[in-house]
Amino acid sequence: MVLELQKPRPVWQIMFSTHHTDVGYLYTVTSLAFLFMAGVLAMVIRTHLFFPGEGVLISDSVTFNRIFTVHGSTMLFLFALPFAAGIGNYLVPIMVRYKDMAYPKLNAVAFWMVPVGGALVWLGFSDTTWVAYAPYSIIRAPGPAADMWIFGMKILGISSILSSINFIVTILRCKHPDLPLRRVPLFAWSMLTVSLMTVVAMPTFAAALVMMLTDRLGVSGFFNPAMGGDPIAYLHLFWFTFHPEVYIFLLPAIGMMYEIIPRFSRKPLFSQGSGVFAFVMLGLIGFASWGHHMFSTGMDFTTKTVFMIGTLAAVPASGMHVFNFLATMWGGRIRFDAPMKFMVGGIALFFSAGAGGVLNTAMPLDFITHGTYWVVGHMHLFLTGTIAFGFVGMMYYIFPLFTGRMYSEKWASIQFILMMWGTVQVFFTQHILGLEGMARRVYDYPTDFTSWTQLNQIATVGAWILGASFVIFLAQLIYYSSKGKEANMDDPFKLGGKYYYPYQAKTPHHTGY
Amino acid sequence: MGHDTSEWVFVAIVIAILIYVGVDSWDIEKLLEDVPADAETIKVTGQQWFWSFEHADGTKEISTLHLKKGHAYKFEIYAKDVMHSFNIPDWVVFQDAVPGRVNHAWFSPDQTGEFPIQCREYCGLLHYNMRGSLVVEDSKS
Amino acid sequence: MSHSEHEAPIHRTSPRRMGKMLAIIIGIQIVGGLLFFSHYDFWNSYLPIAGKLQEQGAITGGAAQGQATGKTVNVSLKFIESPDFKTYAFNALSGQDRNPEIHANVGDKIIFDVTNSGKSFHAFAVTDSKEGPGPAIEGTTVGTADNPMKPGAKGQATFVPAKAGEYYYICAVPGHREMGMEGKIEVSEASSAGATSGATVTPTGNKVEFSLSFVMSTDFKEYAFNALPGQPGHNPDIKVKSGDTVTIHIKNDSKSFHSFGVVTDPDNPTNVLWNSAFKSPDNPMKPGESGDVTFVAGAPGTYHYICTVPGHATMGMDAKFIVE
Numbered sequence: 001m002v003l004e005l006q007k008p009r010p011v012w013q014i015m016f017s018t019h020h021t022d023v024g025y026l027y028t029v030t031s032l033a034f035l036f037m038a039g040v041l042a043m044v045i046r047t048h049l050f051f052p053g054e055g056v057l058i059s060d061s062v063t064f065n066r067i068f069t070v071h072g073s074t075m076l077f078l079f080a081l082p083f084a085a086g087i088g089n090y091l092v093p094i095m096v097r098y099k100d101m102a103y104p105k106l107n108a109v110a111f112w113m114v115p116v117g118g119a120l121v122w123l124g125f126s127d128t129t130w131v132a133y134a135p136y137s138i139i140r141a142p143g144p145a146a147d148m149w150i151f152g153m154k155i156l157g158i159s160s161i162l163s164s165i166n167f168i169v170t171i172l173r174c175k176h177p178d179l180p181l182r183r184v185p186l187f188a189w190s191m192l193t194v195s196l197m198t199v200v201a202m203p204t205f206a207a208a209l210v211m212m213l214t215d216r217l218g219v220s221g222f223f224n225p226a227m228g229g230d231p232i233a234y235l236h237l238f239w240f241t242f243h244p245e246v247y248i249f250l251l252p253a254i255g256m257m258y259e260i261i262p263r264f265s266r267k268p269l270f271s272q273g274s275g276v277f278a279f280v281m282l283g284l285i286g287f288a289s290w291g292h293h294m295f296s297t298g299m300d301f302t303t304k305t306v307f308m309i310g311t312l313a314a315v316p317a318s319g320m321h322v323f324n325f326l327a328t329m330w331g332g333r334i335r336f337d338a339p340m341k342f343m344v345g346g347i348a349l350f351f352s353a354g355a356g357g358v359l360n361t362a363m364p365l366d367f368i369t370h371g372t373y374w375v376v377g378h379m380h381l382f383l384t385g386t387i388a389f390g391f392v393g394m395m396y397y398i399f400p401l402f403t404g405r406m407y408s409e410k411w412a413s414i415q416f417i418l419m420m421w422g423t424v425q426v427f428f429t430q431h432i433l434g435l436e437g438m439a440r441r442v443y444d445y446p447t448d449f450t451s452w453t454q455l456n457q458i459a460t461v462g463a464w465i466l467g468a469s470f471v472i473f474l475a476q477l478i479y480y481s482s483k484g485k486e487a488n489m490d491d492p493f494k495l496g497g498k499y500y501y502p503y504q505a506k507t508p509h510h511t512g513y
Numbered sequence: 514m515g516h517d518t519s520e521w522v523f524v525a526i527v528i529a530i531l532i533y534v535g536v537d538s539w540d541i542e543k544l545l546e547d548v549p550a551d552a553e554t555i556k557v558t559g560q561q562w563f564w565s566f567e568h569a570d571g572t573k574e575i576s577t578l579h580l581k582k583g584h585a586y587k588f589e590i591y592a593k594d595v596m597h598s599f600n601i602p603d604w605v606v607f608q609d610a611v612p613g614r615v616n617h618a619w620f621s622p623d624q625t626g627e628f629p630i631q632c633r634e635y636c637g638l639l640h641y642n643m644r645g646s647l648v649v650e651d652s653k654s
Numbered sequence: 655m656s657h658s659e660h661e662a663p664i665h666r667t668s669p670r671r672m673g674k675m676l677a678i679i680i681g682i683q684i685v686g687g688l689l690f691f692s693h694y695d696f697w698n699s700y701l702p703i704a705g706k707l708q709e710q711g712a713i714t715g716g717a718a719q720g721q722a723t724g725k726t727v728n729v730s731l732k733f734i735e736s737p738d739f740k741t742y743a744f745n746a747l748s749g750q751d752r753n754p755e756i757h758a759n760v761g762d763k764i765i766f767d768v769t770n771s772g773k774s775f776h777a778f779a780v781t782d783s784k785e786g787p788g789p790a791i792e793g794t795t796v797g798t799a800d801n802p803m804k805p806g807a808k809g810q811a812t813f814v815p816a817k818a819g820e821y822y823y824i825c826a827v828p829g830h831r832e833m834g835m836e837g838k839i840e841v842s843e844a845s846s847a848g849a850t851s852g853a854t855v856t857p858t859g860n861k862v863e864f865s866l867s868f869v870m871s872t873d874f875k876e877y878a879f880n881a882l883p884g885q886p887g888h889n890p891d892i893k894v895k896s897g898d899t900v901t902i903h904i905k906n907d908s909k910s911f912h913s914f915g916v917v918t919d920p921d922n923p924t925n926v927l928w929n930s931a932f933k934s935p936d937n938p939m940k941p942g943e944s945g946d947v948t949f950v951a952g953a954p955g956t957y958h959y960i961c962t963v964p965g966h967a968t969m970g971m972d973a974k975f976i977v978e
Binding site for chain 1: 517519520523524527528531534535537538539541542543545546561594595596598600602603605607608609611612613614615616617629631632633634635636637638639640641642644
């Protein structure tokens with residue numbers, strides 16, 4: 001909105017524009033809208049689970065199943081991926097010193113698939129869970145909801161692949177000739193890694209979706225045992241895509257941390273090389289661990305060991321990122337503005353999520369935790385704790401760039417405290433709940449175990465606090481974008497000196513820190 | 514360069530911890546897979562939304578399974594319609610019930626009492642209620 | 655395009671722009687919400703085709719073949735093969751479910767619901783020959799050796815034995831019977847004692863009413879009608895006369911979903927007699943729901959009234975419905 005535009009343009013012109021800043025902005029706004037929609041669903045779920053017993057808030061278990069399915073699908077495919085694509089679209093061409101993305105029209109097409117896919121998912125409101133395991137999704141999940149979900153996912157997957165192709169070509173082929181690849185900012189590196197991973201992983205899921213659709217129609221029997229198929233085949237195809245996919249969700253957030261932490265520490269990044277290496281390692285090793293989602297399906301011992309090793313091998317790379325951040329902050333003159341707070345909070349939660357994950361991948365321990373609230377806590381620590389924190393921090397950072405105004409630092413601090421407290425309270429509690437044995441995806445839980453009720457109530461209160469923080473976030477975004485103080489576009493965060501937005505670089509070599 | 518050394522040390526510590534976790538898990542999993550020869554086979558069938566059991570001598574039970582303390586039991590886990598997961602949390606018995614496939618798990622209860630059985634893989638409408646009961650009695654014979 | 659000189663005027667967001675954006679987003683959400691809620695029952699309404707195929711005995715009725723004077727027997731058969739393709743069978747590769755033996759009387763109508771659950775091609779036939787792929791009794795075939803059933807294909811055949819003796823249901827593809835796809839049908843003389851036929855009769859005009867409720871124990875382990883096992887009124891017997899117009903007041907006093915029907919065989923909950931079904935496993939009674947069903951009790955015999963949701967009759971929702 002602010003960047004390089006000579007005059008305010010009509011809204012419809014922005015909507016149908018192909019310029020990377022406009023498409024990036026559209027992606028970001030759409031993803032935030034879906035974030036809040038899915039967040040409302042999450043609040044409904046947690047409030048319902050406050051009391052054991054049926055009908056507390058949600059009238060029947062079918063509705064409950066549909067709500068958590070849509071919550072998961074939306075948060076992952078309609079918030080996490082599009083938000084990263086949005087910020088990527090906005091910043092990456094600038095970071096590689098090019099005028100736009102490599103294929104601007106394709107970019108716009110890829111964006112417009114997101115609302116369409118989202119509409120299909122939300123109108124159908126299927127109850128298959130976001131993983132849609134066979135055979136339930138084939139012989140029992142009612143239509144047309146499940147079929148709409150399949151089509152929606154298909155469209156979103158294609159959108160993802162198209163935007164990934166765009167990123168790859170932009171970064172590798174369109175970057176300025178004087179800028180060597182290894183000096184391209186790490187956020188662009190994260191988008192490159194993520195795009196390459198998407199291009200390899202996503203088509204597998206696209207194939208699985210087509211197979212699921214034909215199975216549902218009864219014309220094929222890929223995953224339907226009555227027709228000679230194997231449900232485990234679906235699990236393999238699904239998790240082959242979706243284990244790398246969780247790294248695809250994560251890496252842009254880490255890349256955003258690389259943008260913000262050196263700047264707000266007012267100190268150069270500890271090691272660009274380590275960052276590049278760690279991204280590439282995660283990108284490759286991420287493909288070696290999908291079976292850890294399937295430890296209980298009856299795999300043989302050797303296979304389980306191989307997947308355990310594959311999962312553990314990716315941990316040092318994540319550790320390198322954490323080390324990089326901490327070493328950058330060490331000895332810096334840190335300015336703890338809102339973006340920095342969220343990024344640092346994100347690192348702390350990332351570390352704890354990773355530690356919990358190591359427990360999951362230890363094969364026998366997985367039998368205690370798989371399918372319980374431990375997994376819910378673990379994955380939400382990653383998703384909310386790292387990815388949402390990173391995205392919110394980035395949103396604050398890019399706020400002056402989008403709107404030309406400053407948000408309220410006071411309210412952002414309040415949001416940070418509530419969000420941190422809320423995240424810890426909900427998701428750490430859910431780890432304990434899982435160890436106590438409570439299964440996930442349950443509409444109701446028995447009252448035989450008083451600890452379950454108490455833990456659920458603690459978690460729900462934490463969720464309300466987290467929800468309150470997002471209400472503040474929404475209010476901030478809406479109010480201060482039009483009523484906020486005008487930002488000093490040279491140095492909105494008063495960092496001083498050389499630390500500025502990428503577009504202010506005078507020469508291709510200047511990355512700004 | 515000097516400032517890199519700390520990073521090498523950090524990564525080395527992380528890798529050391531992970532190797533420990535990996536080797537320990539490998540050890541324990543190997544123990545878990547080692548089914549005793551005298552384990553009695555119990556057929557478990559999961560279907561929407563209850564468990565049924567069949568003992569080696571043909572006795573059938575629905576929802577409640579009666580076993581004897583001190584004996585080893587091997588479960589053959591079947592599913593009739595969609596994926597379920599047979600789980601006795603107190604004894605960490607946990608394997609998926611997949612239609613078209615048999616999975617195995619074993620355990621040997623060394624305490625009497627009543628322990629819950631639950632389904633841990635989403636299977637639709639009454640997944641949250643797909644419960645059963647394991648009753649371990651003193652072996653009289 | 656230049657990457658910004660900040661000497662140029664910086665255009666900052668105004669409330670009007672923000673308002674326009676919010677209007678678009680919220681407008682889309684409202685339209686979507688209206689679409690969704692106005693057709694709320696539609697989005698989640700029908701089973702996928704694969705699910706419908708899966709439901710055994712989903713094919714009911716069909717043209718009557720010949721004069722069936724005895725009872726109707728429904729038999730569900732599936733062609734299956736072992737993974738190494740060395741063993742073929744119906745229903746199971748080993749154990750007591752393999753190639754189930756059917757016992758019937760002369761004049762009974764045996765309806766075969768046949769599914770090809772294997773990966774290969776098969777054809778169904780009933781024959782009285784002890785060897786070989788035929789000849790098939792007319793009207794009892796589904797597919798032929800030349801035009802077989804493909805994997806996943808379903809079909810129905812009806813067999814009304816005219817004489818007592820030993821018959822066989824087989825796969826008519828040459829060689830398959832020898833590899834194991836053969837089961838026996840023992841037909842004995844019709845007994846004169848009233849067998850439970852399930853046939854319909856004209857109403858006599860006599861009306862009777864009963865009240866039933868589905869109950870479950872709080873731990874969800876015991877299912878019953880009216881009262882739990884061990885308590886008075888548990889699974890009450892219902893006695894009516896043939897031709898009575900029976901009205902059942904049904905209430906779902908449990909926390910789960912149920913549906914009602916009178917059947918001959920509680921292990922075959924899809925074959926509900928005389929339109930006595932209230933709701934169905936696909937469209938069940940919700941907790942607290944109540945309703946009525948009225949039907950005419952048919953031929954004399956001992957039937958069962960059950961919850962027709964698969965498995966519930968086995969768990970206890972099965973009691974006697976005696977027609978005199």
